[in-house]
Amino acid sequence: MIRLLALRELRSLFSMPSTWFMLSILQFIFTWFFLNTLQTFLDLQPQLAQLANAPGVTSMVANPLFNMAALLLMMLVPMFTMRLIAEERRNQSFVLLLSAPLSTGQIVLGKFFGLMAFLAILMSSIPLMIWTLALGTELDYGLLLSNLIGLLLLTTSYASLGLYVSSLTAQPIIAALGTLAVLVGLWLADIASTVESAPWHQISPLYHFQNFNSGLLDSSDVAFFMLFSIACLLLTMRRIDNNRIYG
Amino acid sequence: MLNATSDITLSACNLTRRFGSHLVIHDVSLEMRRGEVLGLLGHNGAGKTTTMQMLTGCLSPNSGNIEICGINLSRQPVLAKSNLGYLPETPPLYRELCVNDYLTFVARLRGMQLPAIADALIQTKQRCDLESVSKKIIGTLSKGYQQRVGIAQAIIHKPTVIVLDEPTVGLDPGQIRDIRTLIRELGDHHSVILSTHLLSEVESICDRVEIMQQGKLIYSDTSVHMREHGNVSGFIVELHNPPPLSSLADIAGISHVEPLSETKFRILHKSADNPKSTLLTLAEQYNWQLEQLTPLQATLEDVYVRITSAENEIGKPSTGAPV
Numbered sequence: 001m002i003r004l005l006a007l008r009e010l011r012s013l014f015s016m017p018s019t020w021f022m023l024s025i026l027q028f029i030f031t032w033f034f035l036n037t038l039q040t041f042l043d044l045q046p047q048l049a050q051l052a053n054a055p056g057v058t059s060m061v062a063n064p065l066f067n068m069a070a071l072l073l074m075m076l077v078p079m080f081t082m083r084l085i086a087e088e089r090r091n092q093s094f095v096l097l098l099s100a101p102l103s104t105g106q107i108v109l110g111k112f113f114g115l116m117a118f119l120a121i122l123m124s125s126i127p128l129m130i131w132t133l134a135l136g137t138e139l140d141y142g143l144l145l146s147n148l149i150g151l152l153l154l155t156t157s158y159a160s161l162g163l164y165v166s167s168l169t170a171q172p173i174i175a176a177l178g179t180l181a182v183l184v185g186l187w188l189a190d191i192a193s194t195v196e197s198a199p200w201h202q203i204s205p206l207y208h209f210q211n212f213n214s215g216l217l218d219s220s221d222v223a224f225f226m227l228f229s230i231a232c233l234l235l236t237m238r239r240i241d242n243n244r245i246y247g
Numbered sequence: 248m249l250n251a252t253s254d255i256t257l258s259a260c261n262l263t264r265r266f267g268s269h270l271v272i273h274d275v276s277l278e279m280r281r282g283e284v285l286g287l288l289g290h291n292g293a294g295k296t297t298t299m300q301m302l303t304g305c306l307s308p309n310s311g312n313i314e315i316c317g318i319n320l321s322r323q324p325v326l327a328k329s330n331l332g333y334l335p336e337t338p339p340l341y342r343e344l345c346v347n348d349y350l351t352f353v354a355r356l357r358g359m360q361l362p363a364i365a366d367a368l369i370q371t372k373q374r375c376d377l378e379s380v381s382k383k384i385i386g387t388l389s390k391g392y393q394q395r396v397g398i399a400q401a402i403i404h405k406p407t408v409i410v411l412d413e414p415t416v417g418l419d420p421g422q423i424r425d426i427r428t429l430i431r432e433l434g435d436h437h438s439v440i441l442s443t444h445l446l447s448e449v450e451s452i453c454d455r456v457e458i459m460q461q462g463k464l465i466y467s468d469t470s471v472h473m474r475e476h477g478n479v480s481g482f483i484v485e486l487h488n489p490p491p492l493s494s495l496a497d498i499a500g501i502s503h504v505e506p507l508s509e510t511k512f513r514i515l516h517k518s519a520d521n522p523k524s525t526l527l528t529l530a531e532q533y534n535w536q537l538e539q540l541t542p543l544q545a546t547l548e549d550v551y552v553r554i555t556s557a558e559n560e561i562g563k564p565s566t567g568a569p570v
Contacts, residue, residue: 004355008341015343096339096400099303100356101329244307 001102005110006117013080013118026076027125033068034129037061058140062130063213066147069126070154070209073119074183077155080118081162082176084111085236089170098244104237112163112233119155126151143215150212153225157205158183160232167239255317256281256330256438257408262301262311264462271297272308273462277440279408284434286453287442288551294462295442296336299412302440303333316407329358332406336413338397342386346377346396349385350403357404367403374429375399376422390417398426402433409433411441415448427452446551458554466554481515481543483507484526487536498522498529510538 013019041060048054088094097107127148133139161182166175183205190204201207205228208221257279264272272294279285289295300306302313304320304327313320318327341349350371354364372378375395380388385396394417401409414430415423431452433439443449449456458466481503489495489510496504500522503515516522523540530537 001356004352008352011348012341012343091340091342092335092337093339093341095303095305095333095335096353096356098305099328099331099333099335100353101325101327101331101358102356103325244305 001106002110002113005097005102005107006114009084009111009114010117013114022076022079023122026072026122029072030065030069030125031129034061034065037064038133056140057133057137058130058143059215061133062144062147065126065130066151067213069123070151070206070213073123073151073155073158074187074206075180077119077158078162078165078176078179078183080115081159081166081179082172083166084115084163085166085240086169086172086175090172098240104240107240108163108233108236112160115159115163116156119159120152123151123155140215146212146215146217149217150209150221153212153222154205154209157225157228157232160229160236164232164236164239167236254281255279256315257302257440258314259302260312262298262308262313264297264301264306264308271462272301275311275459275462275464277302277457277464279438279440281407281438282435283438283455284430284453285438285440286449286456287440287459288444288446288449288456289442289459290444290555293459295459296412297462298459299333299335299410299440299442303331303410304328305333305335330407332357332401332404332409334397334401334411334414336416338393339400340385340393340396343384345382345384346372346388347381349396350399353400354403357406359404367405371399371403374402374432376425391419391422394418395422395426398429405437407437409437409439411439413443414441415443415445458551460555480517480521481513482523483511483513483539483541483543485511485538485540486530487538489535490533498525500525513543515543 038061041057044060048060085094088097127144130139130144158179162175162179165178165182166172169175169178186204187206189200190207193200202224205225208224211218211221255278257277259275259277262272262275263270275294275298277285277298287295287298297306301308302320304324307321313327315327316330318330320327341352344352347368350368351364354367355361359367372381375398377392377395377399380392385393388396394414398411398414401411411430415426418426427448430439430441434452434454441448441453455469456467457464487510489512492504492506492512495501495512495514500516500520501514502517505513505515507513514522514526527537527540529535
C-alpha cells in the first residue's frame, strides 16, 4: 500500500509540466556550478601540485557542489512538499485516502517515500557528474559516499518537515512558505551564532551536514537526522488523526 | 428487494458530534440491510454530510458506535473500511491522472488484486458510461463526467456499503436518470445510503427515508409510507354557481373551507366521514353547477415540509402569548 501511494505521488509529480521545468533548471544550475568549480580546480592545479599535501579533485570539486546542493534543496524542497497534503485537502481528494482501508501511518509513509524517490532522482545527477571525472583521475570514493549519505539524510529531514507543515494547512503556498521559514530559521540559528559551542548549531540540519561534507561520518549526526525525520513524520500522523477528531 | 431477514450491513448507534460547543449531530442511530437504498433527506446544514463523514471514518464521532458488516469502525478501521465505497460532496479526484489510471489506483487502494481489476474496470466504466473518456485526463473532463468518475470510484471494488453524498449534483436530466437507474441496480445487491434534498430522487429510488433536521433524525419510514403519512383528507371542488361560504362550511363533516377563487374551493374534512356524497346531493338540489371534484393528494414535498415544519414548532421554546 505504501508503495502504491508512493508510486501515485511520483506519477502525479511527473505528469505536471512544472516538475520537468524545475528539474531542468536545477540540472542547469548543478552543471554550471560543477563546470565552474572544475575550471577553478584546473586553474589552480599547477600551484596545488607544488604543495606537500594538496587537496584532491574530490574535495575541491565535489565538496562545494554538495554544499551548494544542500543549500539549494533547502529552498526547493518546500516547493515539492507543499502539495503533498495541503493540495489534496484543497482539492478535497484527501477524503479518498481517509475513507480507504489504510492506516494513517501508511498514508504518511506513502507520501513521504514518494517524495523521497523523486528527490533521489533529482539528486542523482550530482554523483553522476562527479563520476565522469573518474575517466581522467582517481576519485576519493569514501568522501563521495559520505557526502552522498549526508545529502540524502539532509533531504530526508527537509522532506519530513515539509510534509508536516503541509499537513497543517489547506493552502499549498502557506505550506511552502511555512516550511521555507522554518528551514531558513534553523539555518540562520546556525550561522548567526559565532560561538563554536553554542547549542543553536545543534538544531540546524545544515550544521549536521557539514561533518558529512568534510568526509566525517559521525553517528550523532546520523541520529540527529533520524530523530528529526521520525519526529516530523509522527507529528504528521498525529495531525491527520486529529483532523478526524477535531474536524 | 427489501427483506427483513437479510443481514445488517451498516449500523450506527447514538452518534453524537460537536464542533467546539456547537452540537451538530445529536443522537443519530441508523441501520441498513443488504439490498436496501436509504435516502437521507434534510435542509442545508441539517447534518447529512457530517453523518456521512462519520459513517465513512473521515470524522470520528464524539460518542456512539459504528459497525460496518459487523466490524467496529473505530476499533478495526482498516478492515471495516474495505467494505465501504464513498462519494463525498466534491468527488475526490486526482485531476492530473487519466480515468483508467485513477480508477485502477482506487481499486488497488481498496485492496483489489490486479487480475480482478481489469474486469472491474471495464464493468464500472460501462455502468457509469465512461468508456468514451477512459484515456482522458480527469482535469479536462466536464463536471458531469467528473461526477460520474466519482461514482465509479465508489463502486469499482463492489463494496457492501455504498455512501453517496448528493450523487446527482451537476448532472444533466438524462444523466440523472441513468445514475438513478444505476443506484437502483446497486441497491439490489449492496446497501446504498444517499443524501439529497431532491424529493423526486427519494421518491424514485429509495426504499426508506430518514429525515434529518438540526442534527437529529426526526422521521424514518419507507418512502411509500411517508407519502401516506401526510395524506390530507379533502378535495378541491369547482362550482359555477356557488352558495355563500358559510353554507358550504355548514355541511356535516366538513371541517374547513378555503376559497381558491370565485368558483373554486378547497375543502378539508375528517378522514373518517367523507361529505362527498352530501355535497353532491346538495349541489344537485340547489343547482350549484358542479364542474369538478378532485381529491387532494399530498406530494412527498408537502409531507416533507409538513414534517420538518412540525418539528420546528415543537423545537421552538414557548414564549407565552403569540405576537
